[in-house]
Each structure stands twice: as C-alpha cells, then as structure tokens.
C-alpha cells in the first residue's frame with residue numbers, strides 16, 4: 006500500500022532542517038504504528054519520499070510526502086493514528102491512498118508559492134508595487150550568486166522565467182508579499198533572493214523578511230496548476246493564476 | 252511574566268542551531284506556573300545536544316513533573332554565538348518550556364558530570380543574573396543546587412552552591428523541592444534562606460556547604476571540616492552527610508515517554524537503564540564506587556518499559572545502558588526477547604559497555620547484523636602486573652581470545668582503551684600497551700587469513716591520562732607530572748610503528764586540570780571564577796579550551812596546579828570530601844589500595860563473596876534477578 010500525506014511544517018518546526026524533518030516524520034509514523042516498508046540492504050530505511058526539501062527557517066502550509074507500507078491498513082484509521090502522533094512541529098492535514106506505481110512527487114512538483122512579511126515602516130507599498138512592475142516587465146533577469154572569497158565565481162543565471170507572479174498587500178502594519186516560483190532542476194530561486202532583486206528595481210533597501218512560508222506546492226501542466234492532493238483544486242487554480250486572490 | 256523566547260525570535264536566523272533554545276519537543280511537559288508550589292530549573296552545563304543525550308535529565312524530568320505540586324523545566328549552556336546575543340540584547344538565561352528567566356524559578360540545579368564544565372556553570376549563573384557566590388544571595392534570590400557524579404567532591408564549587416544532593420537524585424530531588432515549596436507556602440511565598448537551608452540539611456543526603464568550615468594548618472593542609480551551628484535548630488550540622496539511595500530500581504520511576512529532540516543529539520535513541528552500579532571493582536573508577544550496590548531491573552519490567560519507550564518515542568534504536576551491561580544476570584534473555592519484538596520493525600539494539608569476553612562477542616553478534624562498526628574494549632593497562640594493580644580482571648589470553656571470536660564473527664576493527672600514569676606504572680608497563688596492541692593485530696590478522704579474508708585487523712589505541720578521583724582506592728595517589736605524561740606519550744608515538752595500529756591520546760593539560768578539581772578544596776573556587784571571567788567556556792571542547800587563561804587564573808590566585816595535581820595525600824589525611832559518605836567504608840578503600848600495591852586482585856562480590864565495601868546493609872543491598880555467573 007502507498008499513501009500520500011499533506012502536512013504542515015508549523016511555526017514550532019521552522020528551524021528544522023530537511024534531515025531533522027525526515028527523522029521527525031519517521032518517528033511520527035513509527036509512533037502511529039504504521040507498518041513501514043523498508044529498503045533492502047545493510048542499512049534498511051523506510052521508503053518515504055518527500056515532495057521537496059524545505060529550507061531552515063521556513064514554514065510550510067501544504068507539504069507532501071509519499072510513504073510505502075508493507076501491508077494494507079484502513080486509511081481512515083491510519084489518518085487518525087498519524088494525526089495523533091504528530092509532534093508540535095508538524096500537523097497532518099490529509100491522507101489518501103495512492104496507486105503503488107506512479108510518478109514521484111519530486112518529479113512532478115514544479116511550482117511553489119511563498120508568502121512573507123516585511124516591515125512597512127521604511128518601505129512603501131507603492132515602491133514595492135513599482136518594483137514588481139518594472140522587474141516583471143524586464144525581458145531578462147540575471148542573478149549573480151554572491152562570490153565567496155577563495156571560491157570560484159559562479160556564473161550568473163537568467164531567472165526571469167522562474168517567476169510567475171508577485172503580489173504585495175498591507176497586513177496589520179506589515180507588507181505581505183506573495184510569489185509563485187518555478188522549481189526546476191536547472192535553477193531555483195529563493196524568495197529572499199527575489200526580494201533582494203525587487204529592492205533593486207524599486208530603489209529601496211531590502212529589509213529582513215519575516216515569517217517566510219511556503220504556502221503550497223503545485224504541479225503545473227498545460228497552463229493549469231493543481232496540488233498533488235487535497236483541498237479544492239479550483240482554489241489552487243485561482244491561487245495560482247491570480248496571485249493569492251488579489 | 253516575560254517569555255524570553257519571543258525576545259530572541261528576531262535574531263534566530265543569525266545564530267547556529269536555533270532549535271537548541273526553543274523547546275517544544277515531543278513529550279515536553281509545560282505545567283501551569285501558578286498551580287505548583289515549587290518551580291525548578293534543571294541546568295545542564297553543556298550544549299543542548301549533549302544535555303539531551305543524558306538519561307539523568309530524563310529521569311529527573313519524570314520524577315519531578317510526576318509530582319503534582321512540582322514543576323521542572325530545562326536550560327542548557329548557550330553556545331558562544333548565543334551567549335554574545337544574550338549579552339548584547341540583555342536577554343537573561345531562560346527555561347525552554349515557559350521562556351521565563353532563570354531568576355524567576357525557586358531553585359536552579361546543575362548536574363556535575365565532569366570537572367571541565369565548571370566555568371559553564373558560573374557563566375550560566377551570570378547569564379541568569381544570579382549572584383555568583385552563595386554568601387551574596389539573599390532571601391529574594393533563587394536557591395542554587397547541584398548533583399551528579401562530581402557532587403561526590405563538590406568542594407571547588409562549594410562557595411557557589413547553596414545545597415548539594417549526594418547520591419541518587421530521583422529519590423532526593425522531589426523531596427528537596429517539596430521542602431522548598433512547603434517552606435514558602437508557610438511564609439506567604441517568601442523564603443527565610445538560612446532556615447530553609449537548615450530544613451534541607453535535615454533531609455539526609457543534602458549537603459549545605461555554608462554549614463561547614465574547613466580548617467587549615469600553617470602549612471595549608473586541611474586539618475578538619477567543622478560542622479557549624481544551624482540557624483534556628485540549636486544543633487550543629489551533621490558531621491557526615493550520607494548519600495541518598497534507591498533501594499529498588501525495578502519499581503523506581505523510569506521515563507518511558509522521554510523528550511524526543513527534533514535536532515540530532517549525541518545519543519539519538521531510546522535509553523533503557525537495565526542496572527545500576529558495578530562491583531567489578533576497578534580501583535581507579537569512581538562510578539564503580541559511588542553507584543554501589545548493584546541493582547538490576549527485571550526482564551519483565553525492562554521488556555514492558557522497552558515497549559512503552561517504542562510507542563512514545565518512535566526511535567529506531569534502543570540502547571541498554573549501565574556501567575557494564577553484559578553483567579546483567581538476564582542479559583541473554585533480555586536481548587533475545589528485544590530482538591524478537593523489534594527486529595521486524597528495523598529497530599536495532601545496542602550495548603554500549605561490554606567486557607572483553609567470549610560472551611560479549613556472542614551478545615554483540617546477536618544484536619549486530621551489520622558489521623560496519625568496530626568492537627570496543629578497555630584493557631586499561633598494557634601488562635598483567637598493572638592490570639592486577641588496578642583490578643581490571645581481564646587476562647591477556649582472555650582478551651586475545653575475545654579478539655579471535657570477534658574477528659571470526661566478522662569484525663575487522665577493534666578499539667582499545669588504555670590509561671597512562673596509573674599508580675606504580677613503569678616504562679615497561681607503558682611499553683606493554685604497544686606490545687599488547689601488536690599481539691592483538693597479529694592474532695586478529697592471522698584469524699582473518701585462516702578464514703580466507705583479505706586485509707588486516709585494524710586497531711585503534713586510545714590512551715587517556717590517569718586522573719585520581721575521590722572515593723576510590725586511588726584517591727590518595729598523585730598524578731604524573733606534565734613532563735612524565737608527555738614523555739610517555741612521546742615514547743608510545745615513536746614505539747608504535749605498525750601501520751595497522753592508530754594511536755590517539757588525550758591532552759595531559761586538561762587531565763591535570765581534572766585532577767586538580769577532582770580532588771580540590773574550596774580554595775579553588777576563586778580560580779574557577781577568575782577563569783570564567785577571562786573567557787573560559789566549554790573547556791571540554793578542544794577548540795574552545797583556553798589553556799593560557801587557566802594558567803593565569805592559577806597564578807593570580809597563588810596556586811600551583813601541577814603541585815595540586817601530583818600531590819600524594821597521606822593515608823590519614825583529612826580529604827576535602829571526608830565528610831561526604833557514599834556508603835563506602837574508608838577502610839575498604841585503604842585495604843584496596845594496599846592490595847593494589849601488592850598486585851593482588853579483589854574479585855567481583857557478585858560471584859566470589861563479599862569484600863566488605865560497606866554499602867550493603869539495612870538500607871539495601873545487591874538486587875539480582877538471575878543466577879550470578881561470572882562469564
């Protein structure tokens with residue numbers, strides 16, 4: 006049996022590395038007495054595959070994981086057991102049985118939506134908006150990774166194609182930014198990097214970002230985007246096309 | 252009340268491993284601050300990853316928090332980057348559960364696991380805005396206590412501590428905290444410090460340093476430790492303080508739902524304490540003396556606890572801990588049952604401390620399907636003569652046979668622990684370390700050849716420096732000087748030419764500091780304070796160790812560390828810990844010292860009759876569940 010989990014990496018878990026999270030997840034499944042299937046060989050480990058690693062310091066509202074079991078279990082009972090076994094850093098949102106064969110999550114996910122806050126004190130919403138417009142109007146965007154002393158310089162990359170949309174809106178004295186970024190094997194952008202580029206275009210200084218959250222992971226196909234599982238697919242679609250509904 | 256975890260929040264992206272400071276782990280207990288009578292902050296003087304690997308923490312967390320009127324929270328030594336942040340932002344040391352500052356609690360307790368953690372203790376007090384010296388603390392201030400193995404000679408720290416717990420904390424700590432709670436409840440939440448300390452001293456097992464006055468003669472030799480009149484009691488403090496004891500380990504509380512850290516810690520596994528105490532009787536070993544008598548848990552209890560641990564933690568490894576796990580009388584049955592229950596779920600079993608015998612290989616073979624890790628043994632000395640001196644009851648032939656079995660079972664790496672500087676050691680004994688390693692390599696490699704395996708047996712020789720410890724038969728013996736240690740290590744380095752043997756040794760300077768504090772008295776307190784002031788922290792972390800600062804601290808205090816470390820005490824001398832009774836008869840220690848010098852062994856009392864160490868009596872004795880057989 007193979008199952009897919011949709012879960013949240015909460016505020017309490019935001020400083021977990023991907024390895025910490027994987028270990029925490031394995032323990033959770035063991036506590037829930039999930040009959041995990043193990044790999045063969047000298048050092049057997051459970052057959053789990055995550056959609057995408059989440060960086061330290063970032064929370065995730067809709068993260069995904071596939072797990073292989075060595076026998077069939079009632080999915081509802083399973084869902085309840087796993088939900089109860091979750092530590093404060095994680096929250097189970099949904100569980101579904103999926104076909105044994107099928108494309109892996111990491112191979113199908115190709116878009117991520119992020120949200121974060123910046124201080125509205127020194128930065129004006131209008132400047133951010135202007136920055137967004139100018140940046141997205143550019144035909145090409147070149148990102149030059151920081152050159153570390155003593156290391157070989159990394160060549161600059163063209164990244165305009167990695168940004169689908171960006172929005173900004175006020176929120177309780179803060180500015181809330183949301184953005185949809187393409188995930189590709191060739192290049193990936195971190196939301197903080199986009200924010201730094203945006204500051205250049207808007208002509209302001211990039212303040213520290215807070216509460217960075219990956220709100221969802223999507224599969225984009227034929228101009229449509231949907232989550233690998235869960236909720237309302239139309240919501241995801243609107244989310245994707247209109248930029249967080251704004 | 253402030254939750255300081257919120258105050259560090261904006262800075263967390265800039266410090267290493269922020270999760271160390273946030274708590275919130277699985278099985279964390281957050282109690283209502285106002286619903287309890289005494290709030291205790293357990294302070295581990297090392298980083299989170301070390302502290303969270305310590306079973307003692309988990310046991311006390313359970314023992315205190317299962318008492319409705321008590322609360323225990325945790326704090327750890329902040330790493331240097333975090334300390335800088337706390338000082339820069341004026342954020343005090345805080346408890347991980349509630350985020351309250353240290354000074355808000357009724358009592359803070361440090362565990363003394365080793366001597367090189369002492370500067371961290373003072374630094375944590377300073378970060379907690381707690382007056383450093385006990386004499387400077389008033390009725391409004393928190394009570395500062397300590398416990399753990401180094402509490403068996405807490406004298407170098409005595410001037411900083413209000414009270415010290417001797418012996419087994421899970422018995423005494425809840426009682427001590429309840430006494431504090433009752434004391435305050437009777438006084439509208441206020442404390443009368445002196446009276447409270449007198450009440451604590453009455454509990455038995457609680458040592459209040461300020462009730463004792465060391466007396467020195469003109470030459471600076473300790474001549475007496477005088478008990479003083481206790482305030483409001485009209486009597487003196489007890490002349491001897493007896494350690495607290497747990498009679499029955501089998502029915503004692505054990506944390507089957509321990510805290511499960513999110514980040515990787517040193518020992519990331521279930522810990523099941525299968526027995527406590529060891530009577531093998533190695534004459535240098537403090538743990539083997541102060542944790543007597545031997546008390547086992549029964550196989551049924553252990554299997555039940557292992558099952559509960561599995562359900563509540565989800566770990567994929569269980570470690571059967573104790574000072575010498577293969578000595579449990581039911582170890583075979585236990586390991587067999589655990590393997591049967593756990594193997595299907597890919598949970599591995601580990602035995603951290605094995606003796607060098609055939610039986611150990613058999614056990615290790617049963618639990619270890621994967622042969623990647625090495626086998627570890629501790630012959631401690633290179634010659635039979637010196638092994639008889641230290642009472643390490645292992646013969647060379649037994650060791651070689653064990654190696655043979657291990658190699659036959661598939662191992663190809665062995666780690667051997669030795670010590671240099673043991674009492675009566677000569678260069679012949681030092682040479683014996685190299686010679687023994689060579690014989691192990693030869694025998695092992697020969698077996699590999701016979702089995703048609705390629706390569707050679709690899710041996711890692713890890714050589715530490717003897718540190719004389721309180722409450723052991725070698726407590727009177729002085730340590731080798733730095734020159735002698737260096738000469739011995741230099742000799743071994745050039746003597747070991749065989750490429751199949753790799754040689755590792757410990758820094759003699761840290762060993763000297765350990766010896767000074769392990770047998771030190773109250774005059775050392777000022778040195779610790781000065782070293783802390785000069786920036787000494789995390790002294791057991793090689794890259795953090797500041798030798799020069801320590802040297803200056805000793806010089807400024809007018810103390811000669813080499814002289815203190817290599818001092819040989821007279822058998823009749825009053826020792827700084829003479830008033831602390833760990834149940835071991837001083838005459839037994841003297842007898843053992845004499846036998847050591849006569850190169851005569853004392854066999855384990857579990858198998859060969861009582862050697863009258865003095866611990867067994869009406870307060871309890873040996874608890875074994877199976878047949879005692881020396882394998």
Ligand code: SF4
Pocket residue numbers: 530543544545856857860861862863864865866867872873
């Ligand atoms: S009193 Fe005797 S039996 Fe008890 S621990 Fe000591 S030596 Fe062993």
